Amino acid sequence: MGGTEHLTVERVGATLVLTLNRPEVKNALSLPMLVGLWDGWVEADQDDAIRSVVLTGSGGTFCSGMDLKALADDGRLDGQQYRARLTADPDLHWKAMLRHHRPRKPVIAAVEGHCVAGGTEMLQGTDIRIAGESAVFGLYEVRRGLFPIGGSTVRLARQIPRTHALEMLLTGRPYSAAEAERIGLIGHVVPDGAAREKALEIAELINASGPLAVEAVKASVYETAELTEAAGLASELERGWPIFATSDAKEGARAFAEKRPADYRRA
Structure with missing residues (x-):
């Protein structure tokens, strides 16, 4: 530091x-x-x-x-x-x-x-x-x-x-x-x-949330702020869809089903 x-x-x-x-x-x-x-x-x-x-x-x-x-x-x-x-x-x-x-x-x-x-x-x-x-x-x-x-x-x-x-x-x-x-x-x-x-x-x-998801959400909010709604929605898909394919997304679902805190690995 x-x-x-x-x-x-x-x-x-x-x-x-x-x-x-x-x-x-x-x-x-x-x-x-x-x-x-x-x-x-x-x-x-x-x-x-x-x-x-x-x-x-x-x-x-x-x-x-x-x-x-x-x-x-x-x-x-x-x-x-x-x-x-x-x-x-x-x-x-x-x-x-x-x-x-x-x-x-x-x-x-x-x-x-x-x-x-x-x-x-x-x-x-x-x-x-x-x-x-x-x-x-x-x-x-x-x-x-x-x-x-x-x-x-x-x-x-x-x-x-x-x-x-x-x-x-x-x-x-x-x-x-x-x-x-x-x-x-x-x-x-x-x-x-x-x-x-x-x-x-x-x-x-x-x-405690998925770091890849958090960073993608923040980026999307700022990236789409000045776009038209149609352009913004298209941009959101580009940012958002890849998150669903991550190991963190699967871990989040498993943790929810197993009623335990998620162990996110930025992967």
């Missing part, structure tokens, strides 16, 4: 937990954090023992976006020792924030506290979202004379109703967890401090 001074990595069963770890500045983005995130997504994609990922933050907060104070001071993010990584891969920060990368494993966001600006943008790259009841969301960029270039002007209106997306984008106002759930930005609101626990609970359900 990797990790950096601003991003911790741990395994909880078959779940990889990535924790933004810069609580003194509400987990504002830094080069060490972005490098650690990208390495975490790569690890999740490449290691078949990992079946799900939980993305969360330390210190009772998720992410407050770009470090505006550091940018105002000298235009440079903390962790310049990682500059060579960004030079070698100029797209690294966008992949780390899930703008230019979609992990093949399900990603569950466990949000506490602030999840604003770049935090809300990164959230849109996750698949399932849980928040503590005091969590705060919002795209504050226009209030700072900035543009939410992490993908929100494209993704948000595809994930929630356009009227809500435009209000969030154009007003830059904060949203409570309750309102974020009501408009469909998140799926669950739990007591403060319980978001990670709920995320791991959902991850366990995913981990």
Whole structure:
């Protein structure tokens, strides 16, 4: 497992937990954090023992976006020792924030506290979202004379109703967890401090399912999102039919008949 001074990595069963770890500045983005995130997504994609990922933050907060104070001071993010990584891969920060990368494993966001600006943008790259009841969301960029270039002007209106997306984008106002759930930005609101626990609970359900089936289902949902219904249904068959021929599919049927947990082998 990797990790950096601003991003911790741990395994909880078959779940990889990535924790933004810069609580003194509400987990504002830094080069060490972005490098650690990208390495975490790569690890999740490449290691078949990992079946799900939980993305969360330390210190009772998720992410407050770009470090505006550091940018105002000298235009440079903390962790310049990682500059060579960004030079070698100029797209690294966008992949780390899930703008230019979609992990093949399900990603569950466990949000506490602030999840604003770049935090809300990164959230849109996750698949399932849980928040503590005091969590705060919002795209504050226009209030700072900035543009939410992490993908929100494209993704948000595809994930929630356009009227809500435009209000969030154009007003830059904060949203409570309750309102974020009501408009469909998140799926669950739990007591403060319980978001990670709920995320791991959902991850366990995913981990107990057939991994080939899980990954194919996730891929199909995203691949067909912008297709016509006819094209989407055709694409679904291409993704779905091969799953029925796998050993895992046969094992799932046997386990059901024998009333026991399935032992999936990714085969």
